[in-house]
Amino acid sequence: MLIIRFARRGRKGxxxxxxxxxxxxxxxxxxxxxSLDTKIH
Numbered sequence: 001m002l003i004i005r006f007a008r009r010g011r012k013g014x015x016x017x018x019x020x021x022x023x024x025x026x027x028x029x030x031x032x033x034x035s036l037d038t039k040i041h
Contacts, residue, residue, distance in 0.1 A: 001025075007032060 003024045010016040022032040 002033070004036070005032075007035075 001024045002021055005020055005022055006017040007020050007022075008015055008017055016038055018038050019036040020032040021034045021036065
């Protein structure tokens, strides 16, 4: 099953979040199918 999630990147206190499509059973940090957008926190 596919799910839309946020994947966190960046350093401590300087986070970036990627909106990605990933398999629900796999960790989003290691593998995802497609990156949709980047949000700055």
